[in-house]
Amino acid sequence: MTTSNDPLSDTGLFIIGHGTRSSSGMDQYWHTVELIAKGRPKIPTVGGLIEFASPNLDEGLDNLCQMEVKEIIAVPLVLLGAGHQKDDGPEALRQARLRHPKITFKYGRALGIHPKVLSSVENRIKLASRNTGANDTGVVLVGRGSTDPDANADLYKVARLMTDSRQLGEIIEPAFISLARPSVNEALAKIKKLGMKSVIVAPYFLFTGVLLDRIYIEAMTWSKGEGIPVFLAKEIGPDIEIANLVWERFDEARSDSAHMNCDMCIYRSQLPGYEHRVAAPPFTPS
Numbered sequence: 001m002t003t004s005n006d007p008l009s010d011t012g013l014f015i016i017g018h019g020t021r022s023s024s025g026m027d028q029y030w031h032t033v034e035l036i037a038k039g040r041p042k043i044p045t046v047g048g049l050i051e052f053a054s055p056n057l058d059e060g061l062d063n064l065c066q067m068e069v070k071e072i073i074a075v076p077l078v079l080l081g082a083g084h085q086k087d088d089g090p091e092a093l094r095q096a097r098l099r100h101p102k103i104t105f106k107y108g109r110a111l112g113i114h115p116k117v118l119s120s121v122e123n124r125i126k127l128a129s130r131n132t133g134a135n136d137t138g139v140v141l142v143g144r145g146s147t148d149p150d151a152n153a154d155l156y157k158v159a160r161l162m163t164d165s166r167q168l169g170e171i172i173e174p175a176f177i178s179l180a181r182p183s184v185n186e187a188l189a190k191i192k193k194l195g196m197k198s199v200i201v202a203p204y205f206l207f208t209g210v211l212l213d214r215i216y217i218e219a220m221t222w223s224k225g226e227g228i229p230v231f232l233a234k235e236i237g238p239d240i241e242i243a244n245l246v247w248e249r250f251d252e253a254r255s256d257s258a259h260m261n262c263d264m265c266i267y268r269s270q271l272p273g274y275e276h277r278v279a280a281p282p283f284t285p286s
Contacts, residue, residue: 122166
């Protein structure tokens with residue numbers, strides 16, 4: 001147990017958040033930062049926001065630099081890496097290196113497509129499914145949307161992975177609330193054409209905010225117009241599994257390790273329906 005006399009680590013964790021105008025969304029972000037910090041109380045942990053709220057990235061990094069750290073590892077609290085993760089985070093670290101040349105700065109991976117993330121979203125969908133009362137239920141999985149095709153394509157991968165062996169619904173369709181198609185209404189219309197009698201709309205979001213409100217309004221408006229029940233799943237919110245994943249990303253960056261994208265490998269991770277494949281040989285010689 002850490003006491004007030006225990007020395008802090010000289011490596012700090014900087015948690016990059018997106019930021020939102022929603023006070024509830026910001027409360028969830030700061031609760032998540034607290035949850036992460038409790039995991040390793042000897043490591044100075046500070047948050048900063050890309051937009052809409054303070055402290056901004058520069059202010060947050062400067063705050064952490066004042067804690068007598070020699071190294072800072074930044075982890076973007078981002079589900080699907082797009083411009084904010086690929087541009088804003090690295091640029092903030094570049095500027096910080098100029099202001100604090102004696103401190104080493106490293107950049108960790110985004111949360112990405114990981115079993116811990118999928119499990120958290122799965123739990124939210126299952127909670128919403130308790131009210132459906134219908135076997136023919138589809139799921140619309142809604143992401144933020146981006147001008148980055150790589151990030152948008154990742155949501156399709158998430159939808160496919162969540163369809164396989166998780167028993168969440170007969171169909172899981174991806175959709176976006178902004179900047180990309182299909183829209184929420186387009187995905188709902190497709191679910192209807194495929195014969196589903198009810199729909200769960202699940203946001204692929206960490207925290208609540210303006211975009212989530214828009215998702216729910218569009219979904220319920222469509223429901224009233226089409227006469228098909230729509231049930232709303234919650235965002236992930238503060239979650240111990242997400243906090244643990246942040247520390248995994250921290251350890252990767254701290255050790256300067258090069259990692260293959262094996263987070264969803266059936267030989268390494270216990271994916272639903274494929275648990276028996278963990279540590280198994282990938283093939284049996286004939």
